[in-house]
Amino acid sequence: MTDSALPAPRPSTFRALLRIYPFVQGAVPRLALGGVAALFAAVVALSIPLALGWMVDGPLASGDTAQILPTAAVVLGLGVAEAFFVFLRRALVLGPGTHVDGKMRNAIYVHLQKLPVSFHDKWQSGQLLSRAMGDVSTVRRWLSFGIVMLAVNGITIVIGFTMLFVFNPVLGAIFTLFSLPLFFFSARFQRRLEKLSRRAQDQQGDLATIVEESVHGIRILKAFGRESHALEGLTEQASAVRTTELLKGRTMAGMWFWLLFIPDSAFAVTLVLGIALASTGSVTVGTLFAFFATATILRGPIQSIGFLLSLTIDARNALDRFFDVLDTPISILDADNALDLAAGKGSLVFDNVHFRYEDASAATPDILRGITLEILPGETMALVGLTGSGKTTLTALTTRLFDVTSGRILIDGTDIRDVTAGSLRTRVAMAFEDATLFSLPVRENVLLGRADLVGGEPDASGAMPGVTHSGPGAEAVLNQALDVAQAGFARDLPRGLDTTIGEEGLSLSGGQRQRLALARAIAVAPSILVLDDPLSALDVTTEAMVEEALRRVLATTTALIVAHRPSTVALADRVALLHEGRIEDVGTHTELMKRSETYRYVMSSLDEEARETTNTGSIKTVELEREYRALTRDEEAAL
Numbered sequence: 001m002t003d004s005a006l007p008a009p010r011p012s013t014f015r016a017l018l019r020i021y022p023f024v025q026g027a028v029p030r031l032a033l034g035g036v037a038a039l040f041a042a043v044v045a046l047s048i049p050l051a052l053g054w055m056v057d058g059p060l061a062s063g064d065t066a067q068i069l070p071t072a073a074v075v076l077g078l079g080v081a082e083a084f085f086v087f088l089r090r091a092l093v094l095g096p097g098t099h100v101d102g103k104m105r106n107a108i109y110v111h112l113q114k115l116p117v118s119f120h121d122k123w124q125s126g127q128l129l130s131r132a133m134g135d136v137s138t139v140r141r142w143l144s145f146g147i148v149m150l151a152v153n154g155i156t157i158v159i160g161f162t163m164l165f166v167f168n169p170v171l172g173a174i175f176t177l178f179s180l181p182l183f184f185f186s187a188r189f190q191r192r193l194e195k196l197s198r199r200a201q202d203q204q205g206d207l208a209t210i211v212e213e214s215v216h217g218i219r220i221l222k223a224f225g226r227e228s229h230a231l232e233g234l235t236e237q238a239s240a241v242r243t244t245e246l247l248k249g250r251t252m253a254g255m256w257f258w259l260l261f262i263p264d265s266a267f268a269v270t271l272v273l274g275i276a277l278a279s280t281g282s283v284t285v286g287t288l289f290a291f292f293a294t295a296t297i298l299r300g301p302i303q304s305i306g307f308l309l310s311l312t313i314d315a316r317n318a319l320d321r322f323f324d325v326l327d328t329p330i331s332i333l334d335a336d337n338a339l340d341l342a343a344g345k346g347s348l349v350f351d352n353v354h355f356r357y358e359d360a361s362a363a364t365p366d367i368l369r370g371i372t373l374e375i376l377p378g379e380t381m382a383l384v385g386l387t388g389s390g391k392t393t394l395t396a397l398t399t400r401l402f403d404v405t406s407g408r409i410l411i412d413g414t415d416i417r418d419v420t421a422g423s424l425r426t427r428v429a430m431a432f433e434d435a436t437l438f439s440l441p442v443r444e445n446v447l448l449g450r451a452d453l454v455g456g457e458p459d460a461s462g463a464m465p466g467v468t469h470s471g472p473g474a475e476a477v478l479n480q481a482l483d484v485a486q487a488g489f490a491r492d493l494p495r496g497l498d499t500t501i502g503e504e505g506l507s508l509s510g511g512q513r514q515r516l517a518l519a520r521a522i523a524v525a526p527s528i529l530v531l532d533d534p535l536s537a538l539d540v541t542t543e544a545m546v547e548e549a550l551r552r553v554l555a556t557t558t559a560l561i562v563a564h565r566p567s568t569v570a571l572a573d574r575v576a577l578l579h580e581g582r583i584e585d586v587g588t589h590t591e592l593m594k595r596s597e598t599y600r601y602v603m604s605s606l607d608e609e610a611r612e613t614t615n616t617g618s619i620k621t622v623e624l625e626r627e628y629r630a631l632t633r634d635e636e637a638a639l
């Protein structure tokens, strides 16, 4: 391995934590003020032993009782001042923590939206969720508490130890000497904790993935009676998390042992020596009193160092995990000089397009190996091919969900990589077989691609409706899209088009979800419509109605439709046959039936597929089946 191939060394905890600065920037003044308040609290606390020492050596030793009350009042005043500064510190640092928390979550969300689909294919959603939620919270806790207390306790320790030396250099030196091993143990435990903490956080991400997947796939698990299998997976992962947490807990317990034992033994040794020195008169009782009062105050900061260090280590790992996502480059970006795609007739051209997935092994050939295809403005082209031939992959390239490996895709003569993705995606709309909906009202789901219709008119109270789609323009688009997609059922939902669809639309049937997803694509009023078998879950009667309405839309729109059913092929002006990574033939259905053996083979396999999935109880099905069979027979006879 060459030097350049070696992984970059892990940066120090300090450098790793410094990366939070851009998110903290605006909050620095409040954090700094919080730190100052905490420092005042520490200084006030440390001055109490001075007052006590003075009282013991002064008024108490001389019997001047008149001085006792004022001195007690001073100590009380210092106590009140300390409480006030602690309150101030908490109030000041609370805001910055939540501010940074919000900024970090926004940043990771925006980045996740921009990352290409290939990134999301690779990353588990639970890992992303735990980074955006759990890790960001860990950083907030450290920022609101950990860093301030670490700084203040550090300063308290320095001032406190200096005071011990001033009270009595011998006792101070012995106390310091006995406390030194603390730093050795802290460093040792820090390294061990760092590894365990990262492991625990990663395992929690995996656990979140399992929970997310089993909730998401609850219907399948129930249908196959595999809830116990999912539980086994969860138990196994939970036990891995538990083992790591236990190991972490044991390491922390070991650290705590030394954190308590070392200062206590330092305390004991200096106490014995201090009493001996006081008995010889080398040190006054008041000074000894102040020495131990200070040492007692120092116990808290010394002991909390371990906890604060583990909080810091957790925050460092959380930040590393956060930046694992944020540092992932956005591979599909607008070019520097990208312009908006101008309105045009809507021609779509694939020019010698090659494509392979990033993680494909070197031994496998490209999925698409030189696709050349022209879809004329207003034309409807069906894309037909065997399962796994790359139809979905080809459609995904049209909106740059993936970029071509080589070759070009042109819309109205312009390479889609030369225009802004935003404008491209308003000109090209997609509907997929897997119709994902969001936990939003029907209206918002259907008008998702119409950012131009967000807002609407103020309501009766004059308030703006916020980020919702409303107004006459939005209503017209919504109604037309629902009509074409035969999704009128949505108007009969309990709150009509304002009904919030359950998570991912799971409260709707597969066919209802597909119709809403189709309405969503139609609502964009694109010049190019790309449909990846979006009618597969519909019964044949509804499919025929949707197709009839679609024909009206498609008459003015360029369309590329992945067809898995002969009835979908019937929608098209021409058919492109995708086979072994290339467009093997293009022509009308009749032409291809005549001249292409591959096409006849593919169609007969689609036919079987269709018969397996159609609702044979429907009269329409029988009619369509008969029509198609007759067509096929005629064509076969003509051969």
Ligand SMILES: Nc1ncnc2c1ncn2[C@@H]1O[C@H](COP(=O)(O)OP(=O)(O)OP(=O)(O)O)[C@@H](O)[C@H]1O
Pocket (backbone or CB within 6 Å): 121, 357, 359, 360, 367, 385, 386, 387, 388, 389, 390, 391, 392, 393, 394
């Ligand atoms: N995200 C991905 N990463 C790696 N390989 C993928 C990815 N998505 C699809 N593939 C592979 O690419 C090939 C083509 O898949 P694609 O989904 O485009 O086929 P298809 O023709 O649409 O299939 P179907 O008709 O079954 O829907 C398949 O071998 C598939 O395993």
